[in-house]
Amino acid sequence: MPTKIEKDAYTGSDTTGHEWDGIRELNTPLPKWWVYTFYATILWAIGLFILYPAIPGLFSHSKGVLGWTTRDQVAEQMTAAQAAQAGFLDRINQASLEEIVGDNELFTVAQVGGKAAFADNCAPCHAPGGAGRPAFPVLADDDWLWGGTLPEISHTISFGVRADNDESRFSEMPAYDGVFSGQETADLAQYVLSLSRPGADLAAVERAAPLFEDNCVACHEVGGQGNRELGAPRLSDQIWLYADEESAIVSQINQPRHGKMPAWGERLNEATIKMLAVYVHSLGGGE
Ligand code: HEC
Ligand code: HEC
The missing domain is CATH 1.10.760.10 (Cytochrome c-like domain)
Structure with a gap:
């Protein structure tokens, strides 16, 4: 196979010297701007490798001279968010339920916090927005089993219904199986x-x-x-x-069902219980 490099008459570029059945291959160089951009990206990448964590090792990875990590970044953002909330949570801790409802700012915070805590803890039984399901009462209407004032709702949430503590709401309908025909x-x-x-x-x-x-x-x-x-x-x-x-x-x-509701005072902090009481009270049926 002949390997003669020639100048191509039309383009002015060299051929590679490869030829198949009379067809010769042109050696068209990449445009200069493309090549330099390519080199620049390589330099940029090396820079990033040096500054930031990049190269995986067997047990760890290169740390980068800036010492930056996503973990630190999240921690920083969380500290900032907690600091922003702390003021409000302190005030909610100190305020009575009535004071929270009476204060526009605290009420808004309690609504947002209560809604989020409700979605996490209560919606699995009571459905989103307290819409209720069979055996799990609607919390968004004005029909209350145990009472719909702020302190009554707060008590039910803290101590539960038929839960294992002395303050729990409690009563049991007798089972009449065998008593009646x-x-x-x-x-x-x-x-x-x-x-x-x-x-x-x-x-x-x-x-x-x-x-x-x-x-x-x-x-x-x-x-x-x-x-x-x-x-x-x-x-x-x-x-x-x-x-x-x-x-x-x-x-x-x-066979009465004796529905149970967990005591949340054992699991959630005081501010969260207060926000939940305010939120449930505001769903439509608060007294
Ligand atoms: C495991 C299911 C379950 C979860 C989770 C649950 N509840 Fe309940 N809840 C019940 C049941 C069952 C009742 C009704 C018990 C009864 O009186 O027979 C009830 C009753 C209530 C009542 C009383 C309603 C009334 O009419 O007096 C309130 C208020 C309430 N729940 C709020 C909450 C809040 C707030 C949460 C989340 C922190 C929550 N519940 C989570 C099962 C649950
Ligand atoms: C000691 C009090 C008590 C007595 C006595 C009692 N109940 Fe109940 N009843 C309850 C309670 C508390 C509930 C709801 C809690 C549960 O069982 O989960 C209930 C629930 C019910 C419900 C369900 C209502 C609903 O909204 O789904 C019916 C129906 C009912 N009772 C009928 C009766 C009948 C009929 C009798 C008499 C033969 C009776 N009860 C006697 C306390 C009582």
Whole structure:
């Protein structure tokens, strides 16, 4: 194969000397500006390698002469953010719940902090925004099992419901499994339904009235008005902790669920509990 380097007549560049079946290869050099930019990027990279952490080793990496790390940067930013918050958190710690609600600035901080803490800790049960799920009460309405004032909400959050501490909200609906016949339990379910809507079996309601009077009124009150001292839900409204179906009511009478809510005072700091109480209170039903 001939390897003669020639000048190409059209472009003025040399050929490489390679030739295949009469086709010769042109040796067109890269443009100068491109080559110098390329060298400049190499120099730039070497500079970065020297200044910043770059070269991996077996157990660590080169540290760079500036000593910069992303970890330090995050730590710096966090210290700055904590310093900015500390002032507010101190004030929230010192203020009463009413004072927080009365102070525009603190109220805003409590709303933002409460909302974030709610999303982390409460939304898994109570749903985002306190919208509730079956067995986990809606916190955004004005129907309260245990009370909807700031101190009452704060107490429920701190000590929980049926939780393992002396201050916890506590009451247990008895399990009537075996106490009533199947017929009596079905009658009672009809009675409970009749308190909140038309269309119940009237003969059953009449049969159940004395049973309700003797067994249920002690907690659920006359007419099923409910009792917050005992966390006994109002049965005369359309709001249900469990469900408004006969089967759900029968099951609650036989085997009450005794829903549990954790005591958050053991897990969250005081400022967070206060912000949560203010946030829940503001969801729509605060008293
Ligand atoms: C593991 C599930 C669960 C989590 C998590 C949870 N709760 Fe509850 N919460 C419940 C249950 C169940 C009840 C109702 C208990 C009952 O009275 O039968 C309840 C009741 C409440 C009540 C009382 C409502 C009323 O009508 O009186 C408030 C207030 C409340 N929760 C706030 C919170 C806040 C704030 C958080 C987050 C810090 C939270 N809950 C996290 C399960 C949960
Ligand atoms: C010692 C108090 C107490 C007595 C007595 C009692 N209950 Fe309850 N009841 C409660 C409590 C507390 C709850 C909610 C907590 C739970 O079980 O999780 C409840 C819940 C219910 C619910 C569910 C309501 C909902 O919103 O889903 C029904 C229905 C009910 N009771 C019916 C009855 C009937 C019928 C009787 C009488 C046979 C009765 N209860 C007796 C305390 C009581």
